[in-house]
Amino acid sequence: MDATLNARIRHSALEGKVVSAETAASWIQDGMVVGMSGFTRAGDAKTVPLALVERAKNEKFQIDVYTGASLGPEVDQLMADAGIIRKRAPYQGDPAIRKLINTGQVLYSDMHLSHNAELIRQGIIGPIDFAIIEATAITEDGMIIPTTSIGNSPIIVQMAKEIIIELNPEQPNLEGIHDIYLPGPQGDRDPIPLLTASDRIGTTGIPVDISKIKGIVHSTIKDAPSLIVQPDEETEQIAQHLLTFLRDEITAGRLPKNLLPLQSGVGSVANAVLNGFLNSEFEELEIYSEVLQDAVFNLLDANKVKIASGTSITLSEECGNKVYGDIGQYKDRLVLRPQEISNHPEVIRRIGIIAINTALETDIYGNVNSTHVNGTHMMNGLGGSGDFTRNARLGIFVTKSYAKGGDISSIVPMVAHHDHTEHDVDVIATEQGIADLRGMAPKERVKAIIENCVHPDFKEALWDYYNGAVEKTGNAHTPHDLEKALSWHVSYQKNKTMKQ
């Protein structure tokens, strides 16, 4: 065992446990359920999955893969291409596996990210045959120190029959930043003792039954950097509309000057919106989110944010170099938690989150589609958007008002897939403006959304749809013309445009 690894395997019972990736991969059998670390390309198991891909060149087998969220291309893409994934949950964001999901070759279960741990705990997901967990170290007292994400690793480690550790000295050493807390079984569970975004309530590592660790693999592959797109004029406009709205809430006495803890969904639009705080007057902000992207660290650097809590850190290459080159300066302003806690309804409702997530499309009543292109093709997945939106103080969705160069209106008569219902969505913001839907009846929402958020090219057509529906239904509670409700999507399918 080389010295680097030796210093990181601090538990005496683990001597002699280091094996090659090929050996570890050989333990995974056809039909097994495998739980892996990894959340939005961060802290994912990499070396053993790659060895599985190698093995698949000579052998046919399939496994079910449960993770925190999406993995880097090493896993989701290469494993998908190798045909070894039978079922995947709870989130993915990779074009290769997406294609297999949308051609019926991979089963995909798209779940609220706070719910997975409960399902694993209950035995609905599982039994988990193997856990494969990337780690920075294993401590003297039997704890796994994760790398750049925590995700579902604690519950996977707790419930898995056997565990493979990918010990990765090339990954940033975040020891001390993690805060591991797992609730007990339902019916015999204490309140989660977290009162603010900065509270530490658990241990700095994942407690593990050392005897379950079957092997330790030396890994040297770094996280794949995030593919975030930089802010543009329109995302900047969305951010400005939101800042104006938040200022008005402060003026109305409904929010304190430093707001309430912010959550921002994964992806470029949400990241751009968060970046909008950089050149604002806001200070002493708190982040209680899921993925910490570039914008969070820009805000930490600018002293706009005083504490950032999440379950993973996913950065562009440039931002990663900056952050991990000097991680010490962030250590007392960062907390990583299990996704069960970062996304927990109990905590989100208690501390009063301002949740900002990206919509694929919304409709005139405020329903939101986060996942399905044209109602049928899975994009990435729901992620934590439902956990946060439903329980947030303010559940905000952002989207550009149009897509595909103007052929698609992001606001339609009826969304073709529903991830968040009219009951859950407080605010919708596009580059056109913002609609505050709180407390509104459906017909009030129609006016707020069409007048404030819709692109001018589609305004009249949406009013025409609505007025026709009012007439057809005798002005029912939620006027819809069921023969035309999905016609904009059908039009796009047939003519590649929603324009009439």
Add this chain to the structure above:
Amino acid sequence: MDATLNARIRHSALEGKVVSAETAASWIQDGMVVGMSGFTRAGDAKTVPLALVERAKNEKFQIDVYTGASLGPEVDQLMADAGIIRKRAPYQGDPAIRKLINTGQVLYSDMHLSHNAELIRQGIIGPIDFAIIEATAITEDGMIIPTTSIGNSPIIVQMAKEIIIELNPEQPNLEGIHDIYLPGPQGDRDPIPLLTASDRIGTTGIPVDISKIKGIVHSTIKDAPSLIVQPDEETEQIAQHLLTFLRDEITAGRLPKNLLPLQSGVGSVANAVLNGFLNSEFEELEIYSEVLQDAVFNLLDANKVKIASGTSITLSEECGNKVYGDIGQYKDRLVLRPQEISNHPEVIRRIGIIAINTALETDIYGNVNSTHVNGTHMMNGLGGSGDFTRNARLGIFVTKSYAKGGDISSIVPMVAHHDHTEHDVDVIATEQGIADLRGMAPKERVKAIIENCVHPDFKEALWDYYNGAVEKTGNAHTPHDLEKALSWHVSYQKNKTMKQ
């Protein structure tokens, strides 16, 4: 002041506050926001609303009415007929007001029942000009003792500018059964210290700033009895399927022998399902629900249930006579809470509720419509179904597989309104059988639902729809044919049948 009232107005500062209903009603001005007690026809303000209806014969005015949930016919029906309701929230269940909602004459905001209190606290609903609260007594130390429901009364009392009490000696005296706990503001809030269905965490009355009580009206009108329909053969079959499912969960080690706390939605089907436990082997059951209907008291009488917690008691006339004729025997087995607590995600997730709610229709992917007839016409409202389902250990929806004598299939290609998405629904049960959807990908759910839950008359047509959609989308993640997805509803609109 007569002696009966005197004994119930125990706070010295309230002497001389008794006024006629007409006087109290005269304080309510056009355009005011009024918060009233009342939840599913129980404990609602009655006498002052009736005086408002009288006044409306000679004067034109409109008010916004916020309550716990639905009111008895004295309020929702007569006020609606009198044309004095501009906006109504968060729930109703009355044919007269429903008609006005569905013809554009009353605005209705249909909300998760656990969310209202937050919106009132934040000032999104309100400011509330007047609270009208039915009470059994006002105590020496300044607490309002509610009658048969609590609902949103505590937060309405806290936030209202002025308060009118309807002191009603004719209503059952439940003093000691209520448990009033209100969370603090978000961001400065402790965990809710409730660990089991039987825990008492608050006060037995609603704390009130006595100086806000502008008048006390003597009321003698009893609650309108519930209109519950007795179990029939098919609801009995649904109950039996559920009992079998729960037994299997116990066998699999996923539930303890006395299950976990049960929640049952309002209405006849859910009540019938709960009644199904009467002739079962289950014992020591707990109820942690919203409305306590007849079935709960039948189960208490049979010693099947050891504790029942809710926010209102809504009984048939016969059951009411039994229960209120001997309320003493139930006192230590009953707790009434604010709906913010009975329906709180934090509590529901912690104690691991088995939630049983009624669907109007579901689709082949497990989405549920709880509210809209044919996607456009409001029936009653969402109620607490979303609060419970999303956060439950087991989120179960029950419905007969057909309606309107067989012309409607309760399971359709795509629900015409989405209240609960595929991500939230664990189990669907009809008289045909039960589909356990936990952990399933969409295509797995299709098979489980069509094969187990659909009426034989519609099975083939649903498979035809699905197979066509698979072909049309190249077997996408969620196959739908958007040109046909709502065609069953259109067919019913045109031909009064979904049958081809």
